[in-house]
Amino acid sequence: MAQAGIASETIEAANGAAARDLARDYAELGARLARRGVDIEALVGHAQRFAVALPSWGVGTGGTRFGRFPQPGEPRDVFEKLEDCAVVHQLTRATPAVSLHVPWDRPADPAALRRHAEALGLAFDAMNSNTFEDHTPGQLSYKFGSLTHVDAAVREQAIALNVECIELGRALGSKALTVWIGDGGNFPGQLHLRRAFERYVDSLRAIAAKLPADWLLFLEHKLCEPAFYSTVNQDWGTSYAAATAVGPQCRCLVDLGHHAPNVNLELIVARLIQLGKLGGFHFNDSKYGDDDLDAGSIKPFQLFLIFHELVSAEAEGVAGFAPAYLLDQSHNVTDPIESLIVSAVELQRGFVKAWLVDRAKLAECQAKNDALLALQTVKEAFETDVRPILAEARRRNGGAIDPLAVVRAAGWRASCAARRPAARRATAGGIVG
Numbered sequence: 001m002a003q004a005g006i007a008s009e010t011i012e013a014a015n016g017a018a019a020r021d022l023a024r025d026y027a028e029l030g031a032r033l034a035r036r037g038v039d040i041e042a043l044v045g046h047a048q049r050f051a052v053a054l055p056s057w058g059v060g061t062g063g064t065r066f067g068r069f070p071q072p073g074e075p076r077d078v079f080e081k082l083e084d085c086a087v088v089h090q091l092t093r094a095t096p097a098v099s100l101h102v103p104w105d106r107p108a109d110p111a112a113l114r115r116h117a118e119a120l121g122l123a124f125d126a127m128n129s130n131t132f133e134d135h136t137p138g139q140l141s142y143k144f145g146s147l148t149h150v151d152a153a154v155r156e157q158a159i160a161l162n163v164e165c166i167e168l169g170r171a172l173g174s175k176a177l178t179v180w181i182g183d184g185g186n187f188p189g190q191l192h193l194r195r196a197f198e199r200y201v202d203s204l205r206a207i208a209a210k211l212p213a214d215w216l217l218f219l220e221h222k223l224c225e226p227a228f229y230s231t232v233n234q235d236w237g238t239s240y241a242a243a244t245a246v247g248p249q250c251r252c253l254v255d256l257g258h259h260a261p262n263v264n265l266e267l268i269v270a271r272l273i274q275l276g277k278l279g280g281f282h283f284n285d286s287k288y289g290d291d292d293l294d295a296g297s298i299k300p301f302q303l304f305l306i307f308h309e310l311v312s313a314e315a316e317g318v319a320g321f322a323p324a325y326l327l328d329q330s331h332n333v334t335d336p337i338e339s340l341i342v343s344a345v346e347l348q349r350g351f352v353k354a355w356l357v358d359r360a361k362l363a364e365c366q367a368k369n370d371a372l373l374a375l376q377t378v379k380e381a382f383e384t385d386v387r388p389i390l391a392e393a394r395r396r397n398g399g400a401i402d403p404l405a406v407v408r409a410a411g412w413r414a415s416c417a418a419r420r421p422a423a424r425r426a427t428a429g430g431i432v433g
C-alpha cells in the first residue's frame with residue numbers, strides 16, 4: 001500500500017500561519033507589476049501549470065567515484081522512491097511525473113507499480129535506458145561500448161534493453177525513451193570515428209522501429225566521460241545529425257551539464273527549437289563539468305535565458321514545440337527531497353520570469369539595434385522578485401507556501417528512517433548521464 005505523504009493538516013496549518021504575509025507581499029508585487037502593465041494573475045496561471053518530472057535515481061543519495069555517504073531513511077526500492085517523489089509533488093505541485101532508469105528501477109510488476117504511482121497522484125515520464133553498466137553477474141559486455149560496439153552481439157543486447165524499456169514504458173503509461181550512452185574511445189586510434197557513429201545511427205534506427213506511433217525517442221549528448229578522448233554523441237550538432245538520420249520521432253535532449261565550458265546553452269536551445277528537434281531537458285547546474293548540482297544554484301541567469309528562449313517559442317506558437325522537462329541531478333551532500341523541492345521551484349522561477357520579459361519592447365530594441373536597452377529589458381524581468389507569485393501558485397494548487405520549511409517541520413526523513421531499516425537497502429545512485 002502506498003505510504004501517505006505529509007498530513008494535509010500539517011500543510012494547511014503552515015499555510016495558515018504564512019497566509020497573511022503572503023497576501024500582503026502578493027498585493028504589493030501586483031501593484032508594482034500593474035505599473036509596468038503586467039497582470040500578476042496571468043503570471044500565477046503560468047506558475048500553476050509549470051511541471052517538471054523527477055528522476056527515480058535522484059531521490060537516493062548520490063555519490064562520486066570517491067565515495068557515497070547515504071543518509072538514514074533512503075528509499076530502498078522503486079516503490080519507496082515514488083513515495084519520496086510524491087512528497088516533492090505534494091508540497092510544490094510542480095512535479096507530477098517520474099522518470100525511471102532501467103535496469104536500476106526495472107519493475108517486476110509494471111501494473112502494480114503503475115497502481116502505486118496513481119495512488120500517490122503520480123504519472124510516468126520518459127523511460128531511461130542504462131547500457132553503460134552490465135547488470136548480469138560475470139558479464140562485462142559494455143566495457144567497450146553498447147549501441148556502437150564493434151561486436152554485433154553486444155549491440156543487439158543493448159538494443160534489446162531499449163526495446164524492453166519501451167515495453168515497460170507502455171505498461172506504465174510513458175510516451176518517450178531517452179537514450180544516453182557512454183560509448184566512445186579513451187585513446188586516439190581506439191575507434192574508427194565515422195564507423196562508430198554509423199553503428200550508433202543503425203542501432204537507434206532498430207530501436208526507433210519498435211516505437212509506438214505516439215512515442216518520442218530522445219538522444220542525450222555529452223562531451224566526455226566515461227570515454228575521455230572521443231565520445232560518439234558528444235555535442236548537439238552530432239545529436240541533431242543522428243536525430244535527423246533516425247527520423248521524425250527522434251529528437252535531441254539537452255542535459256545542461258553535458259557541454260564544453262562556456263558554451264552558450266541558450267543559443268543551442270534556440271537552434272534546436274528552430275530546427276524542430278528540441279526533445280527535452282535534463283536540468284541541473286554546474287561550475288566545471290557534469291557536476292549535477294541543483295538547478296539554478298550556480299548560474300541562475302543562464303537558466304533564466306534558457307527559459308526566455310523556451311517561453312518565446314511558446315508565446316510565438318512555434319509548431320510542434322513541446323519539450324519534456326526532467327531534473328537530472330546528483331544530491332551528494334543534501335537531502336535529495338529538499339534539493340528536488342528547491343530545484344523544481346528554481347525552474348518554475350525561471351519560467352515565470354521569462355513570461356515577464358516585455359517582448360514588444362525587446363523587439364523594438366532589436367529592430368533599432370539598441371543593445372543596451374535590450375539587455376535592460378531582459379534584466380528587468382530577471383531581477384524581479386517573483387517569490388510571492390510562486391508561493392501563491394503553490395497555495396492555490398494545494399501545495400505549501402514554504403515547501404522546504406514544511407518538509408523539515410513535518411519530519412518526513414525521520415519517519416522514513418524509522419520505517420525503512422537499512423538492511424534491505426539496494427538503491428542505485430552515483431554517477432549517471
Ligand SMILES: [Mn+2]
Binds near residue numbers: 282432433
Ligand atoms: Mn542526463
